[in-house]
Amino acid sequence: MKVSRVLSYTTRHLYLYRRSLPRLMEVFYWPLLDLLVWGFISVYLSTYKGSLPDFVTFFVGALILWDILFRCQQGISVSFLEDMWSRNLLNVFVSPMSPVEYVLSLLLISLFKLFLASTVMILVAMAMYSFNIFQFGVLLVPLVANLIVMGWAVGIITTGIILRYGQEAEVLAWGIAFLFQPVSAVFYPVSVLPPSIRTIARYVPSSHVFEGMRHVIATGTFPTKELVWAAGLNMVYLGAAVVFFYLNFKGVKKKGLLVKVGE
Amino acid sequence: MSIPQSWLRPILTMAERVVEVRGLTKVFNGFKAVDGISFEVMKGEILGILGPNGAGKTTTMHMLLGLTTPTAGDIRILGMDLRRNREEILSRVNFSSSYVSLPYSLTVRENLTVFSRLYGVRGRRKKIAELLDVFGIEEIKNEPTRRLSSGQITRVSLAKSLLNDPEVLFLDEPTASLDPDMADRTRKLLKRFNRERALSILYTSHNMQEMEEMCDRIIFLDRGRIVASGGPAEIMAEFSGATLEEVFLKIARKDGGAG
Numbered sequence: 001m002k003v004s005r006v007l008s009y010t011t012r013h014l015y016l017y018r019r020s021l022p023r024l025m026e027v028f029y030w031p032l033l034d035l036l037v038w039g040f041i042s043v044y045l046s047t048y049k050g051s052l053p054d055f056v057t058f059f060v061g062a063l064i065l066w067d068i069l070f071r072c073q074q075g076i077s078v079s080f081l082e083d084m085w086s087r088n089l090l091n092v093f094v095s096p097m098s099p100v101e102y103v104l105s106l107l108l109i110s111l112f113k114l115f116l117a118s119t120v121m122i123l124v125a126m127a128m129y130s131f132n133i134f135q136f137g138v139l140l141v142p143l144v145a146n147l148i149v150m151g152w153a154v155g156i157i158t159t160g161i162i163l164r165y166g167q168e169a170e171v172l173a174w175g176i177a178f179l180f181q182p183v184s185a186v187f188y189p190v191s192v193l194p195p196s197i198r199t200i201a202r203y204v205p206s207s208h209v210f211e212g213m214r215h216v217i218a219t220g221t222f223p224t225k226e227l228v229w230a231a232g233l234n235m236v237y238l239g240a241a242v243v244f245f246y247l248n249f250k251g252v253k254k255k256g257l258l259v260k261v262g263e
Numbered sequence: 264m265s266i267p268q269s270w271l272r273p274i275l276t277m278a279e280r281v282v283e284v285r286g287l288t289k290v291f292n293g294f295k296a297v298d299g300i301s302f303e304v305m306k307g308e309i310l311g312i313l314g315p316n317g318a319g320k321t322t323t324m325h326m327l328l329g330l331t332t333p334t335a336g337d338i339r340i341l342g343m344d345l346r347r348n349r350e351e352i353l354s355r356v357n358f359s360s361s362y363v364s365l366p367y368s369l370t371v372r373e374n375l376t377v378f379s380r381l382y383g384v385r386g387r388r389k390k391i392a393e394l395l396d397v398f399g400i401e402e403i404k405n406e407p408t409r410r411l412s413s414g415q416i417t418r419v420s421l422a423k424s425l426l427n428d429p430e431v432l433f434l435d436e437p438t439a440s441l442d443p444d445m446a447d448r449t450r451k452l453l454k455r456f457n458r459e460r461a462l463s464i465l466y467t468s469h470n471m472q473e474m475e476e477m478c479d480r481i482i483f484l485d486r487g488r489i490v491a492s493g494g495p496a497e498i499m500a501e502f503s504g505a506t507l508e509e510v511f512l513k514i515a516r517k518d519g520g521a522g
Contacts, residue, residue, distance in 0.1 A: 002383075004380065004383065005380070005381055005383075007380075008377060008380030008381050009377065009381065011376075011377060011380070012366060012369065012373075012377045015366075015368075015369050015370075015373045015377070016366065016368050016369065019368055019369075019407070020368050023368075082366070083366070085367075086364055086365065086366045086367045086368075087362070087363055087364040088363070088364060088365055088366050090330065090358070090360070090363045091358070091363055091365065091378070091423070092381075093329075093330055094328045094329070094330065094353060094356075094357070094358040094433075095353060095378065095381045095382060096349075096350045096351075096353045096354040096381065096382065096383075097381050098349075098350065250332075253329075253330065253331055253332045254331075254332045255291070256289070256291060256296075256322065256325065256331045258330050258331070259321075259325050259330050259331060
């Protein structure tokens, strides 16, 4: 593996965002709209004092964290789609760049997009709702890291499916993360879920991240158990995603489908 | 359009095999797209693959580029097994097709920069400047690819395919989208690269005149099998055709063939 090739291909996407205003806006547009809607709902609910939690912290914090997962997944899948749409995949796969290097370049570009979107969201949340995500302190690192890894795992799986089924599966690039949202318990505790869904949630890394976030808000103590669960599950998810992509890539080459996706 | 002297390489022995294919087979769901073909490409040779639609030309080329996994057979390129030496081989060959594009939102220069980095090209700027000049695309170097005509995209794609000074070039209908003037210029340019740098080229096209003009040797595929092989004149003599087109029609229409 050559790092220079990974970085080279990352610049291909950076060139894209440098020039394309619609693409750049897409990075900010939805997160900002989400933040505005959920932020105002939180502010409104906060006017009802009582035993309810701090809505702004719960909702806005959860939203910013959820967006990390979503952006990472989308950063990979949409960047892959960019190559598919521009009929450039064959040029990529006849170059010395390996599929692993290609996927790594997608991971890097997803971090770049995440950085842009998160910076804007964090600043807007501070300015409009006086919400400071850094109130989580050092805990923010494992929370964010776990969401990034889960976003990557889901993104790699999505890309593998698109590779196999081509344009028919494009919609997954935008929708698949939302499949995990109900069981991730982003805006509510896992305990409110029906027992069967609660069981599923136990095996979704992001549910432990959001439980961890709520734990620290409620108790101020480090949610070690939740984070260990999230990290362990993420290792399994990422491993499974890599194996899935590898097998899919192999299968696609065997069936001659790589050429069809690439042209 | 002139080729810089710095690119000229000593012409090595013409007997050197740069591509060796043995018993290459590809089966898709029980259908034999390529049926145990064997051939080779010598250093400095232009080998044309000819055949009607569905004959197995493109599948063969894609197997040679590692894009499709063969069902059976061996592929050796530059003396190395493709399965075991993919990275090394692909860094020394290149590909251009009129059916494959480059990222639309990137400028010509950005596209060439990205691919020159992928191929680890040394002296990138100089090489890109030379290719822009050779293909007459200097004036559009800062244009996004989406604004280019199909002919211009083809020339950029060909420039991309020469970034790494390939030893073997795979060309899939490279002049399909070019007007006759530009197609003629491109053929002459490729011929010069082939002659002056001993560049081996594997070429597919549906333009029979082009195949006659370009290729030292042709393999004719029909239903996945090689049905004729040799120089254009030899093939025309063997099938009693005045032109390759006549030969093509004879083979394609024989027994209700694929064409």
